[in-house]
Amino acid sequence: MFKLSKDGLEKIKKELTRYETRRSAILPALYIAQSENDGWISPDVVMHLSEVMEIPISHISEVLTFYTMYNKKPVGKHHIQVCTNVACCMAGSREIVKHLCTTLNIHEDELSADKKFTVTRVECLGSCNTGPVVQINHDDYIENMSIEKMDKLLKELQ
Amino acid sequence: MEVKLLTEHYDKDEFQGISGYKKLGGYEVLKKALKMKPEEIVAEVKAAGLRGRGGAGFPTGMKWTFLPNNGQPRYLLCNADEGEPCTFKDRMMMERAPHQMIEGMIISAYGIQSKKSYVYIRGEYTYAARVLENAIKEAYQAGYLGENILGSGFTHHLDVYRGAGAYICGEETGMISSLEGKKGQPKLKPPFPAVSGYLEKPTIVNNVETLAAVKYIIRDGAAAYKKHGTEKSPGTKLFSLSGDIRKPGNYEVPLGYPLKDLINNEGGGLKQGRSLKAVIPGGTSAPVLTAEEAMKATMDYECLAQMGTMLGSGAITVIDDSRCMVDLLGVILHFYHHESCGQCTPCREGTGWIDKVLNSIIHGRGRQQDVDLLDQVAKNMMGRTICALADAAALPTISFVNKFRDEFEYYIREGRSKVKGSSYAEMHH
CATH class of the missing domain: 3.40.30.10 (Glutaredoxin)
Known part of the structure; x- marks a missing residue:
């Protein structure tokens, strides 16, 4: 199961208060998580983000599937x-x-x-x-x- | 001849950092602006006749006056989601002169009395985002951003938000959705963002180049700014030249500048032994011009509109006689199909249909009736969707098919391109 590093978690917590709404932190959080998961977002990354960000999975999936810079399957180094x-x-x-x-x-x-x-x-x-x-x-x-x-x-x- | 108003110091590396920028007169206009009344800033921009430099060309000052006076907080969004194919001016502006844009933004924010702004920058521009974030830090340290800027009582905060690879987020309502942490689907207008935008609050979305130009309008005054350009298209504009040209790059010229001169002088002309076939004058969504039309065109909003095309983002793609128009339209339409957000049926289905038909022609499986079919599908997409992406796909289709019909017919009939060796699919499959 994927788990953010301490540093990654800190960064995401900062993003959650950086913008007017917590939801705005989804895009930056996905970048942070992707960089800690060999360059892609697996389903367990979404689950973990949902838990630590206290944002519904559906909101995170909506963003993940819409934008091309998040990789939905494993990519090379x-x-x-x-x-x-x-x-x-x-x-x-x-x-x-x-x-x-x-x-x-x-x-x-x-x-x-x-x-x-x-x-x-x-x-x-x-x-x-x-x-x-x-x-x-x-x-x-x-x-x-x-x-x-x-x-x-x-x-x-x- | 280039007129370097915005790009005067772009050749100097020191212009990127705050000390070099200040040495070259940076943030002096902000000091001047903060001594003016906010409504004077708006009036000056309005009087200058500045039109949005991102693509739609809407008068900036007028957009600002749409803000309601209802006491709600106002947001300023800088559209740095430069995605229109063949456009690369905003990236250069942010990389070479981040403070110029920031200064323009603070002045604009003061004019519209906004306390918070964002630069929405496309995700791929990682270097530009780094430069920008560093410049913002510098601006805060120097007291140009934050509480009570230079003792004026005006407070403004500025932050960067990175997109993640979606052309549609360059559309202002799509951008707002994205900034809210959602998928970047455009919304029906009205209400316009000026009334109900980011978090349903009054929001102004302006392009990088537009906001940078505000600085020069305030510095020199509307009358001086209007000395550049034409009556209906005042000022200078950055044009991104690419394609079959010797010196591709960004060039700043007054609006109304002859396209022919831009190609032959600034762009260094065509490659040895080649002749001009076509020019896309305003990003790939602008209808293509034949060589003959291009030679007569001047780069301003009114001339290009009269010729049935548009100035758009100012991206000029030069196409010489070695190119296959069917192949190029295939590339363009594949892009719009890929980037259609999918919420409106005419766009989602239409772009896919055109992409498919073009693909079958390119692979030698075209049918005679396909030429008219392309034209028809495209015409049925126009004006039937929430945002302009459907039109952006339909316009090149209609213009390519009608102005270069012989190339499409030849490709279908012979199963290969009329221009020998120019079709990628034909050469590699």
Whole structure:
């Protein structure tokens, strides 16, 4: 069963009083919990959050299922998110997604056998002048991506 | 030529932190504003004719006057949920000049007498959120935020709220729902947020660039601000240039600036040996312009409206003759289908239907009647939903299909793109 760390619990308690309503703390709390649960929100995470936040499960599930940045199934240690909206597509991002899936031998949104990688297409990341753009987990963007650059990066992450 | 009103100091790294910002005149306008009466701020913004820079272009000063005088607390929300594909100006503004936006927000909050504001920033913008949170901390330490700001008696608190990946939260009522910790589904208007918004209290939602522009209107006065731009579209605007262009990036020019010059001068022109096919002038939800139309367009609200399209967020996507319009529309509609919140049937079903039809054409399974079908489905979505997302999906569909009909017909007939080697599906499946 998932249980927040002491630090995580403290952070969520702060979020509960930070906004005008306790409910507003759901979005930040899910981020905090996700970071302590290998990057995804499992059903027991929702149960635990509901208990410690004293907010109904339905309210938390409503948020969880609506927003794409909460992962509803396990993701790799390195969740590689490639923007495949217009400008990035024009810069060759779909070819990068395909190359990633072939190299890692996985389908999109799937977890690699070694649990290190997941490749996901994401919508416009707002960096259309430096595409293709890639975001790994919630880190800073990697801009002007190319297949060669991706191969080098994969080696570093392996 | 660029007119760098908002972006004057964007090339200086020191502009990001409070000491560098202050050295370059930062927070001086706030001091001036706090000596004015709140209603004078509103009047100045109204007189300047500033229109919302997020996409809808609604007059900002007028929006502010919709606030009821009923003694209820008022909220100011800064819309930093920049999500319209090909738009990347707000991210740059927050990363390069967070204090400029914060100063604009405090001045605006003083004008509308709001004690609390939030910046709703999209979840993916983790770096910008960090920069912003740090800048807010600095502003509190310097006494520009908090109780009794600079001894004026005005109190204001500002906080950041991170979204979590939903385009629809850029719609103001969707954003309000999200800030309340709910799914970001838009609500029927009226009541408008100015009357009943965040927690059913009067709320003003303004874009990052809009709030930053307020600072310059107060600094220079409405008359000076209006010297930039056209009569109906005063001021400068940041345009995000992307696509088939040599120098993609953000450029600030006066409204009314010729699109042709923006592409050829600021954008450095097209790539070697290429010719222009089309331009999307205001984010992907804006109807596409043919090359011929684009050469005649000026970047202001009235000219683009006259040409049947819109200025939108100011995102300009340049498309050259190496591109397949069917492939590009497929990408655009996949996005709107993915981002439809699902509460209105015409949008939920319509975006899905169009996405499916386009996908079958792209994979060589199109039927002759599909071209008219796309047009019809799109037209039946227009104006029949709570928010503008259905229109945002329908407008590109209608314009692509009608202005580039030959490409759609060719793709269906031949099972491949008219532009050799330009369709991703054709090349990789």
